[in-house]
Amino acid sequence: MVMSQAIFNDGNVVVEPSHLRVRSEQHQQASTGSGVLHRSLHDDPLQVVSAEGNYLYLNNGQKILDATGGAAVTCLGHGNRRVREAVMDQMNTVSYCHSLFYATSAAEELANLLVESTDGEMTRAFFISSGSEAIEAALKLARQFHLEKQPSEPQRTHFISRHQSYHGTTLGALGAGGHVARRKLYEPMLGVKSSHVRPCYRYRGADAFHEDSAYVQLLEAELEAEFQRVGPANVAAFLAEPVVGAALGCVPAVPGYFQAVRRVCDKYGALLILDEVMCGAGRIGPEPSERYPNPLHAWQDPQFGVVPDLMTMGKGLGGGYMPIAAMLASKKVVDVLTSGTGSFSHGQTYQGHPVACRAALEVQRIIKHDNLVANVRKQGMLLGELLKDRLGSHPAVGDIRGKGLFWGIEFVANKTTKEPFDPKDAVASGIHELGMQDPHNISLYPGTGTSDGARGDHVLSAPAYTVAADDIRQIVDVTANVINQFFWAKNGDRSV
Template identity: 70%
Template sequence: MNQVAYCHSLFYGTSAAEDLATLLVDSTGGEMAKAFFISSGSEAIEAALKMARQYHLEKSPAEPSRTHFIARQQSYHGTTLGALSVGGHLARRVLFEPLLSTNSSHVSPCYSYRGLQDSEHVQQYIHRLEDELESEIQRLGPQNIAAFIAEPVVGAALGCVPSIQGYFQAVRRVCDRHGALLILDEIMCGIGRVGPEPTARFPKPLHAWQDPSVGVAPDIMTMGKGLGGGYMPIAAMLANHRVIDALRSSSGAFSHGQTYQGHPLACRAALEVQRIIQDEDLVGNVRKQGALLERLLKEQLSSHPAVGDIRGQGLFWGIEFVADKGSKAPFEGKEAVAMGVHELGMKEPYNVSLYPGTGSVGGKAGDHILLAPAYTATEADIRHIVATTTQVINHYFQKYGKVYVLQSRGDKPRTAGR
């Protein structure tokens, strides 16, 4: 701050922004070429959408008809109008539908708990999702598609749902076949949050797409949250060499800008966060403690009658609640189960924030909570988190279970508790 508090990056460069960009580009193993820094995840998505559009205008030959984006149902990409338009979270869209762009459409998410049919093998499910994306592209016209956008591990909208291995390879095939870009939104799940597994190509992985479960590199990616660790508001959009080369050979610039892009203090804070993550191997700790978190959550809560699914990766886990475990029937939206669990957890003696989410079933019903412990969490921390979460869930359904079951099913009383 004593060196430079602020300067507009249209006219000035700073070592903080340059060094952070170098670190992040290097972390992609040569896949990404440039980084663009802004202040929030929604801004990063806006930049990604505009970058995709500009790419199709400036590549050779140009394709100005490519203005349509395909995303997934039960997805969330931000609150600004562009980001909200590509998102598939009905509750967050509903108030602003008349203002949202019509150049976006949505296909089914890779959500095996509810999407995988009993008669299907995993590969059949992947092929069905691939065919659905292909059909949507054909419906709209391949020449009109700018990009497909998705979260490698879905965050708020579905509650920590990882992709099935092979799914994103199928998506990549479809995109490449029709000249559409692939945008991966890692605002929640990125920067080590899911503890990506090391491979020969990525011995120190940082990004969710580097995990073998994803296995493909995006053309454009976004990141936030874990980038600056909350110390300063910062997010980023990264673009690969194909995209940057198209701009370099034409206008030579990204036609976009915001006052606080590349803010030196935010970039310097993020740079220090990333150096600590590397120096202290915090992604390794995420993998280690994440394995413990998974095991303990499933041991303590898998048999709970109101817990339908426990899913996630690394230190990013979701618990989905159901009114009936066998049929997977959700609680009615008006019952606000996830918010009730969250509010109970915030009270004494629990003092824990269990991030609530709704809309996992049809965009309106369906309740889940998210757990996202700090990268520095110890074994003792994880055990405390799981014990506290279990106590909150047991308390909530022991106290309110009969009421909810009666309202949801209209049959004989039975407790959704112990």
């Protein structure tokens, strides 16, 4: 008997061992004796033998529509020729050198491109291999900033984030985040001083308010109260995603929220760290404005309207062609270090890896040259409209929300009360597994803990920036079919 995977460590599905379900006959397979420590030790995953465009080809003959780009990663789709050639060119030049001693044009050009994309608001970029590492770097740099500024404030060691937030799997990033289920196993080891306020989550938090402004006032007051509780002079930074990805399922902050957060941080001298590992690099299709006519970053969208002190990038930065993430630091932060020690007291072996930087540089050049953020806005609007049209009235669909090519569907047992399903039902993982079977052959990104960190299910759709309208229609059609079949099989519901 082969059981469903229990995934604890990447920000998507958390399934307790007692809740594991039998997989379908199609996906059952005996262990091949793999030497890899896969996400599950109960069975080996199917192997991808090739990938092209929006599709993954598996060793069992299936052709899977990758409607989520993995974890909102493959922003250009699979097998982009220009990126492949850029990577090979870099490998023919230099594949690795230690950043303590050397620089490369790949890292320098990528940093300059990203700094320029912020209109100079960020002035330095730090390149590492994953989003978790980017968050670790941001936490460390926030600490160093308060140590080196004048007057120094060494007591600023506390970080405030939000409940149901997810910022990475390394111990520092996990400690700073607020997802109960993901923290649970490692709670005794988490050393970061942190606390959490409620998320800006309109579907579950704003029922009592007719206007977003009143909801924002409540959240601002709660954040201010938390500063007071821990001592305003002890807070190093506030950390949040502009659009919450895996933890809540593509929940954008309401207009005015981040301006309120910025006010509180500035009032008490704390930094604002924006985590754009999942929602950044064009993923939400930020709207252009007079100040940012060609926006790339989520914080540049007028809906959010703030400039962070530190920001992180990840998944869409390199599009999955190489492991790479980045932390970008504002002029305010960099100036303090320049006037102080003149260095960031942190470093890693693969920091600024030339091949990774060259891959990301080409990905970002393609996004800019091909005006793909505009396509994200266009196709994202269609994706949202079609999802709401096909699934908005489904009795098990509580909310459909998102921005750009980053949409989430939240499932509820009771549409009126918004009661989530029992975790034993494993709704999100069940929908994902059904989608992976014939005749659907689609990958939907599942998530749990949506409601309170332990209960609640959602799936994400995050296709490549290159998708056309026909691709969007196919994704919505198949997604709706999967959801309808899952709930029909579960309780005889043939709605929609």
